Every structure is written in structure tokens, then in C-alpha cells.
Amino acid sequence: MNAREELAHDIAAALDESSEEYGGYSDTKSVSWATLDGKWDLRETADHLLKAGYRKPRIITTTEERNALPDMTVVRSSNGVIWERYKDPDGIRDHWAQPTASVTGFPSLPATVLYTPEELS
Incomplete structure (x- = not known):
């Protein structure tokens, strides 16, 4: 469908x-x-x-799906916290951070994908 x-x-x-x-x-x-x-x-x-721009929210449920998301992806974790992925082109730094805090880690799952860079195209 x-x-x-x-x-x-x-x-x-x-x-x-x-x-x-x-x-x-x-x-x-x-x-x-x-x-x-x-x-x-x-x-x-x-x-x-x-x-008009409606898109059904994408829900990720596995670490594999989370790890496959591109740099600059923004998600809302299962506990409501917003996270953004930061990935250096050389692959040395690859982490998730809360944009409004100095906290790094991983968003809890399931998480809702709010934005991915390819949505601009």
C-alpha cells in the first residue's frame, strides 16, 4: 500500500x-x-x-536502524528527548548529542525520526 x-x-x-x-x-x-x-x-x-507536506512519522526500533541514519538526523527518543547525530566525514567522530545540552549518548528506542538531511531534496 x-x-x-x-x-x-x-x-x-x-x-x-x-x-x-x-x-x-x-x-x-x-x-x-x-x-x-x-x-x-x-x-x-x-x-x-x-x-501540503504531511508525512507519516518514521519509527525506528532497533540499534541497526539507528546506526544507519545519516549525519544531521534528528530524532525524538522514547522518553521525549531530542537527539541529533553528528558524524565526521572521516568517520573518527560519530555520536548522538542533545542539541540543547552538553550530553552525548544514544537516543532510547523506539524513536521517531523528525528530520533527515535527504528531506531537503
């Missing part, structure tokens, strides 16, 4: 959940999971959100 389909499914699930738990929207006229009241295609809604 691609990002568009996954997001459309998530929107549909959220609408279904809100109708049951909070008295929210109830879609009684749907022709399929992806169509709301026979008028609005949730896949088009997903396209709009993706174009």
Missing part, C-alpha cells in the same frame, strides 16, 4: 471511529471505503494532505 492509500485508509478509520466514540461523522451513503457520501474521494483528500 502506498502513502496515498495508507493515508486515505487512516482518514476513513478516523471518521468511522469518531462516529462510534464521539457522535461524530457517520457515513451511511458510502459507495466504498474511499468515498464519503458518494461525493468526496478520500484518496483525493490524501493527495491534498501529501502535497
